[in-house]
Amino acid sequence: MTTRDERPVTGRFLSGFLAERRDLLWGVLWLAGLALTWGWLGLYLNAPARALVGDACINTFAGAFAAVAVALVMGWGTALFLHFLESSRRRSAYLAVSFLLNLLRSVPQIVGMLIGYVVITALTLNEVLASDTSRILAMSLLTALLMFQEVVDLIRERIRHFESLEFVSALLVCGVPSRVIINREILLKNSVPNLVQKSVALFGRAIFLICSVDFIVSVGLSAEVSLSNLPVTLGSMLAKLDSKQDILAIGTALTDVRVIPTLFVEHLQGISVAFLIVYTLLCAYRVANGLMERYRL
Amino acid sequence: MRSIPAVIFEHLSAVIVVGLALVVVSVLVRRGEAASAPRTDPRIERYLDIDSVDLSRPLDRALFRDALGVIRPPGVSNVDSLMRAIEDARLARFTDPSRKTGGGRAVLSWETGTAILPMYAVFLLAYLTVMVLTYFAARALAVWKFIAWKQGRTSYLRRYIAAIESLGPGAAVSRAGLLLKSVLKGIASLLLFAPAYVIAYSFRTSLDTESILFLIPLAVVSNGVLVNYANHLYALLVAESRKGYIQTAIVKGVSSSYAWDGPGAIRRAVLLFPVLGARNHVFRDIYRNARLQFIPSLKEHAAFVVTGIVIIEMALNIKGHLCYALLQHLLFREIDLAIAIVFAIFFTVKLTEAFADLWLLFESRRYDNPG
Numbered sequence: 001m002t003t004r005d006e007r008p009v010t011g012r013f014l015s016g017f018l019a020e021r022r023d024l025l026w027g028v029l030w031l032a033g034l035a036l037t038w039g040w041l042g043l044y045l046n047a048p049a050r051a052l053v054g055d056a057c058i059n060t061f062a063g064a065f066a067a068v069a070v071a072l073v074m075g076w077g078t079a080l081f082l083h084f085l086e087s088s089r090r091r092s093a094y095l096a097v098s099f100l101l102n103l104l105r106s107v108p109q110i111v112g113m114l115i116g117y118v119v120i121t122a123l124t125l126n127e128v129l130a131s132d133t134s135r136i137l138a139m140s141l142l143t144a145l146l147m148f149q150e151v152v153d154l155i156r157e158r159i160r161h162f163e164s165l166e167f168v169s170a171l172l173v174c175g176v177p178s179r180v181i182i183n184r185e186i187l188l189k190n191s192v193p194n195l196v197q198k199s200v201a202l203f204g205r206a207i208f209l210i211c212s213v214d215f216i217v218s219v220g221l222s223a224e225v226s227l228s229n230l231p232v233t234l235g236s237m238l239a240k241l242d243s244k245q246d247i248l249a250i251g252t253a254l255t256d257v258r259v260i261p262t263l264f265v266e267h268l269q270g271i272s273v274a275f276l277i278v279y280t281l282l283c284a285y286r287v288a289n290g291l292m293e294r295y296r297l
Numbered sequence: 298m299r300s301i302p303a304v305i306f307e308h309l310s311a312v313i314v315v316g317l318a319l320v321v322v323s324v325l326v327r328r329g330e331a332a333s334a335p336r337t338d339p340r341i342e343r344y345l346d347i348d349s350v351d352l353s354r355p356l357d358r359a360l361f362r363d364a365l366g367v368i369r370p371p372g373v374s375n376v377d378s379l380m381r382a383i384e385d386a387r388l389a390r391f392t393d394p395s396r397k398t399g400g401g402r403a404v405l406s407w408e409t410g411t412a413i414l415p416m417y418a419v420f421l422l423a424y425l426t427v428m429v430l431t432y433f434a435a436r437a438l439a440v441w442k443f444i445a446w447k448q449g450r451t452s453y454l455r456r457y458i459a460a461i462e463s464l465g466p467g468a469a470v471s472r473a474g475l476l477l478k479s480v481l482k483g484i485a486s487l488l489l490f491a492p493a494y495v496i497a498y499s500f501r502t503s504l505d506t507e508s509i510l511f512l513i514p515l516a517v518v519s520n521g522v523l524v525n526y527a528n529h530l531y532a533l534l535v536a537e538s539r540k541g542y543i544q545t546a547i548v549k550g551v552s553s554s555y556a557w558d559g560p561g562a563i564r565r566a567v568l569l570f571p572v573l574g575a576r577n578h579v580f581r582d583i584y585r586n587a588r589l590q591f592i593p594s595l596k597e598h599a600a601f602v603v604t605g606i607v608i609i610e611m612a613l614n615i616k617g618h619l620c621y622a623l624l625q626h627l628l629f630r631e632i633d634l635a636i637a638i639v640f641a642i643f644f645t646v647k648l649t650e651a652f653a654d655l656w657l658l659f660e661s662r663r664y665d666n667p668g
Contacts, residue, residue: 103311106643108603110608204521216612250498254500277491281521
């Protein structure tokens with residue numbers, strides 16, 4: 001039974017939920033947005049194009065997810081290796097690894113992606129990368145290679161922060177090995193929100209990079225490897241002629257408002273792909289920000 | 298604290314190492330291509346080079362075959378096999394992708410190298426303009442967001458929901474303005490996160506998207522560059538405002554009212570001039586300490602800005618621009634020139650990193666206690 005007194009309580013709960021758990025809210029909104037878009041495509045987009053959008057979504061999100069997972073593993077390993085070199089006073093090796101990491105950091109990510117793409121193309125032509133899965137994984141590995149330094153920075157910052165606190169000294173005195181303190185006490189028990197927040201931010205970055213490089217490559221670089229040889233992603237989907245024409249229709253809608261209703265029915269392929277990219281990037285940013293605010297990271 | 302020579306040495310050595318690595322890559326690629334380049338059998342080649350015979354004409358081919366049958370060159374047992382080999386070699390001249398770049402591949406020379414320079418100058422101009430604009434725009438955005446947070450302002454949507462809660466369902470219509478503002482803000486957010494090519498293609502029918510006047514604002518607002526940079530400063534401002542010395546200053550009576558333009562409050566000018574606009578206000582110290590930590594992020598930002606410009610120039614195929622040229626050189630496998638452009642881009646980022654490190658060094662010395 002609903003009474004007049006219960007309504008404000010529900011409203012207050014909603015407001016409180018909005019205010020305190022924005023990461024969860026935006027995560028749910030992202031999933032709801034994807035489901036809504038899929039439902040809309042089911043109503044107005046032809047089945048072959050819809051299947052293509054579905055494949056593009058799966059490939060892009062799976063690729064980005066794999067890139068984040070690889071970046072976490074690489075970042076974790078590299079940070080521990082650097083910590084080991086620093087604590088064991090192997091200064092030359094430490095400086096060399098730091099120098100290489102800084103070098104990698106200075107390469108603009110999209111340039112690194114393009115160079116890597118040339119390599120992936122060569123491997124595809126030589127049939128080293130024969131399946132779609134292997135090509136997606138190769139692209140994810142490349143993306144991870146250009147992002148993992150952020151994980152290294154985060155983990156090293158966490159280790160430094162906790163090493164300045166007394167509990168690390170206390171654990172050392174108790175005989176707990178250094179690797180257990182770092183991996184279990186510092187990272188697993190006290191840094192999960194930081195790592196999750198970084199993973200979400202990297203997920204957004206990976207989507208952006210994968211879509212951008214696929215778009216660029218599809219527009220102007222795929223001379224020998226036909227687009228049909230490469231797994232379709234949201235970026236390459238957007239570069240298709242009919243998708244680009246759909247996006248161009250937005251410009252027409254700015255001058256002729258009568259076109260606006262047709263955008264969501266007749267120009268659905270390009271519009272939905274562009275929306276999925278932009279909406280995912282926005283939600284990833286909001287989720288990461290929400291986590292930062294909730295845990296005061 | 299690092300010294301100036303140490304900073305310069307670090308960046309210079311990185312430039313030299315990368316330069317040498319790229320030279321090695323260039324040499325290796327050239328050797329690899331030379332080794333794998335398809336070579337026609339010289340015995341076949343000499344038949345193709347006979348000027349008086351046009352092997353594309355059936356009559357010439359038939360006469361040539363008959364002539365071979367009469368002469369029987371040494372080592373040729375089957376004339377038909379030889380004719381097939383000649384035909385294959387002739388076709389390869391037209392169909393082999395490695396021979397299709399029209400007039401041969403361009404290599405790095407004085408002429409091709411100097412042709413890159415004007416494009417690099419335009420790239421630098423665009424890059425520096427975008428860097429300066431994003432710095433000031435992100436700073437204003439972060440300060441505005443921080444003050445809005447201090448003022449306890451919530452989002453339009455939350456204010457709309459709160460209005461309905463407190464005033465009843467009638468507020469859903471009377472406060473619809475808040476909902477409209479919320480929708481407009483949502484659209485603006487989507488625009489700020491949209492990759493540049495999505496925005497550019499949306500405006501392509503009504504604007505000249507190949508102009509540098511379009512490229513610069515697009516690079517500032519798109520790809521999430523501005524939002525992410527502003528958010529970084531905002532996070533630093535929030536963290537700094539929670540520190541003990543700020544709380545102490547507030548307790549001791551330093552002005553801390555974030556109401557706009559009231560007595561003892563903060564002036565709107567703070568958005569453009571954060572230090573001057575917050576004279577005698579606690580925000581001045583919050584900002585100055587946050588800015589010190591914000592300077593190193595210029596290095597990360599430089600790489601993002603370059604990524605944004607590369608994406609715009611390549612995705613929009615802006616002819617005559619550096620990154621479009623890079624795309625073309627990659628397409629035609631003119632590796633030397635592609636490597637030269639990649640090095641120029643890397644050098645730009647390194648130069649910015651050196652600038653950020655030196656700026657931080659000078660700023661730190663201002664606050665450092667000697668001895």
